[in-house]
Amino acid sequence: MLNNILMNWFGFALAAAFALFTGFNDAGALVGLGLRLSARGLPPMPAVVMLALAATLAPAVLGTAVAATLGERLVGAGGDERTATALTAAVTAAVLVTATLAARGLPTSLTLALIGGIAGAGVGAGLAVDWPIVGSVLLTAAIAPCVGALAALGVHRLLTAVPAYEGAGRRLRWLHAGALGMSCLAYGANDGQKMIAVYAAVQGGTAARYAASPLALVTIGGCFLIGGLLGLPRLAAALAGRLGTGRPDAAVVTELSGAGVVLGTAAFGAPVSMTQSLSGAMVGTGLTGGSRRVRWGGVLRLGRAWLLTLPTAFAVGVAGCLLVRTAVH
Secondary structure (H helix, E strand, O other): OHHHHHHHHHHHHHHHHHHHHHHHHHHHHHHHHHHHOOOOOOOHHHHHHHHHHHHHHHHHHHOOHHHHHHHHHOEOOOOHHHHHHHHHHHHHHHHHHHHHHHHOOOOOOHHHHHHHHHHHHHHHHOOOEOHHHHHHHHHHHHHHHHHHHHHHHHHHHHHHHOOOOOOHHHHHHHHHHHHHHHHHHHHHHOOOHHHHHHHHHHOOOOHHHHHOOHHHHHHHHHHHHHHHHHOHHHHHHOOOOOOEOOOHHHHHHHHHHHHHHHHHHHOOOOOOOHHHHHHHHHHHHHHOOOHHHEOHHHHHHHHHHHHHHHHHHHHHHHHHHHHHHHHHO
């Protein structure tokens, strides 16, 4: 009985720590986008609060299809001990790989790292990995930045075709506020659900059940908010400004395009990184002013980080499970 209590507390602490790290890692990129592109919008702290509210409430309102894919469809259950070991290894692998690459100046997708960690941990724990589902999720993740770039080209053309009757500056401020809100909603409907998936898995239930639990939502949202606030000093190193030259209207086009892609994939339960979609949209936005506006060196560095993320997280997940199983037996 004592062992079960300790395992429950460990699982709860693991889920809370993952939500904290997610806020620290993700909030800066999303909130910092408009700041780095000199778009007038919400100050950083209220923007992080809005993002945390969206990450907390959107799964309860829009459903938990993405969380179910991450937590229930990629790897089959194999008993309490093996499942707990696999989950611990997956989360550890995702955090370690994301933090290591970021420390080397290669910001990457925590969602992509988690997918690799889950698949690797499943193999290491001897669980059944649904490779067709894993493959379809990875294919969607690979396509999302390209779709984001194409969407940015279309959104830019649409905005430039519609006259600003109340003044371009005023319209830009309203559009940026709306685009930021849409980005927060998209994050809660898709990318942010990795926290729901981890929380549900460690508690031994489904994503839908725990998305309907006020305690779960408050725990996830609170830890994400704390992590986001702790990560505010990192806004100076946010994603924007690394891939394209800064224009105030670029933030609006990028946010609308990236959010549209992430919301669309959420309807199919496909986990897509908000960072990846925004990166693709940022490249598309830069291309509207000519290829020289895109910082291709930054694009290559980011692409290299993405290519390293999944196999590295997979390897760490396998190794972590094997080490734990060897130590136990």
